[in-house]
Amino acid sequence: MNRSLIERASGSLSLKALPALYGAALILLVVRVLPLGDFGRYGMTIAYVNLMASVTRGLWAMPLVIHAARGDRSAFVGPALAMSLLTALAGAALGQIILPLLGVGRNLALIAGIMQVCLAPRDVALALLQSQRRAWSAFTVEAGYFIGSLIGFAALTLAGRLTTAEAALSVNLAAAILSTMIAVIFQRETLTLRWSGDRKGLFRLGKWIGMLALGELFLQQGDLLIIGAFFSAEAVAPYIAARTLLRLYGLFSQAVNFFVLPGASRLGAEGQIEYLRHRLRTILRMMLGILVPVNAAVWLLSPILFPLVLGAKYEPAIPLFQILILATFCEPVYSVLTNALAGIGKTWVPVPVLGIALIVNVILNVILLPIVGLTSAAVVLVATYVVLAYGSYRMGQKHLHDAPPTPA
Numbered sequence: 001m002n003r004s005l006i007e008r009a010s011g012s013l014s015l016k017a018l019p020a021l022y023g024a025a026l027i028l029l030v031v032r033v034l035p036l037g038d039f040g041r042y043g044m045t046i047a048y049v050n051l052m053a054s055v056t057r058g059l060w061a062m063p064l065v066i067h068a069a070r071g072d073r074s075a076f077v078g079p080a081l082a083m084s085l086l087t088a089l090a091g092a093a094l095g096q097i098i099l100p101l102l103g104v105g106r107n108l109a110l111i112a113g114i115m116q117v118c119l120a121p122r123d124v125a126l127a128l129l130q131s132q133r134r135a136w137s138a139f140t141v142e143a144g145y146f147i148g149s150l151i152g153f154a155a156l157t158l159a160g161r162l163t164t165a166e167a168a169l170s171v172n173l174a175a176a177i178l179s180t181m182i183a184v185i186f187q188r189e190t191l192t193l194r195w196s197g198d199r200k201g202l203f204r205l206g207k208w209i210g211m212l213a214l215g216e217l218f219l220q221q222g223d224l225l226i227i228g229a230f231f232s233a234e235a236v237a238p239y240i241a242a243r244t245l246l247r248l249y250g251l252f253s254q255a256v257n258f259f260v261l262p263g264a265s266r267l268g269a270e271g272q273i274e275y276l277r278h279r280l281r282t283i284l285r286m287m288l289g290i291l292v293p294v295n296a297a298v299w300l301l302s303p304i305l306f307p308l309v310l311g312a313k314y315e316p317a318i319p320l321f322q323i324l325i326l327a328t329f330c331e332p333v334y335s336v337l338t339n340a341l342a343g344i345g346k347t348w349v350p351v352p353v354l355g356i357a358l359i360v361n362v363i364l365n366v367i368l369l370p371i372v373g374l375t376s377a378a379v380v381l382v383a384t385y386v387v388l389a390y391g392s393y394r395m396g397q398k399h400l401h402d403a404p405p406t407p408a
Contacts, residue, residue, distance in 0.1 A: 022146035029153040040233025042165035043240035047221035052091030061127040084120040125183035148175030215354040238317035323378035330389035353391030
């Protein structure tokens, strides 16, 4: 039992080490090499891709994790794939309107649209792997994207051709196709495209998880689209660089949540809510205990590391990052408790908290960005996470104490 737990935990941590490695490559290659304007266009485009992909995953893939973890997958795989593809197509079509309005260009919008559709079957396959706790198989799928992108960035850099946003996003597209092919090999059932099945049951959970997933991705990257409406791509680039570094912190929570969601689902089905509460308290204490010394060291070293790693052109990102890093103390509270509530079937509980936080975020950004500038975006994001952490803590106290009802 202990050996199995260690193997699964090491697989999960390795799985989440891939985005960290990719983030490092993105910083050393793409951020450093691309002109500021092109990196700004690339950052806003990939933010849109991730935002729309989170909607697809939240609506259809994450409910599939919960149902499959409970031993009921046959009725949900076909509808999950069909609806994922339709949602991705809708997001791709919408991007052809939104992205050119933000000044990223039609070529980037087209590449982004193709990429969204390619990722849909991959995410369904990953959902099945997560429900089975096959972390090492999921690692191989994710390696196709992250390692594939890393190799592509390095190759174009050595050839002197990583000079435009279009070149960088084309690498991501090729890696997404590779990752999808690997995912289908692991889960051939993903190729089962059918309408028949429990679509209503899928959407019953997905309507709430989709809102949560969209909100979570908006917190990670969505404000870039708001900022892009006020500032040029070149002006936004330092903020995107600071946000890119901050996203590496989120991988810590994601590694833990790889097991929190299916684990909470099983414990909830067995009525072991008190044991779940105990495990969540232990997890959060551990995460926050690690963050205190790590954040202190990174905050102090950031004035040295930013010019050294990114170059002098990204020095304006230093004060932004030093503000943003405060949000990392609140993010685990929100992330872990939200996944636990979703796992026991109470997917609707965190939605009002998230809705309030996002409304606060959008209103304050729209008001303060034209007056204060990019610094206000960093302050607003920290304030947003404070609201989320407090609200999630209160919701956890209220709802993680009895057997879950059937989700509405």
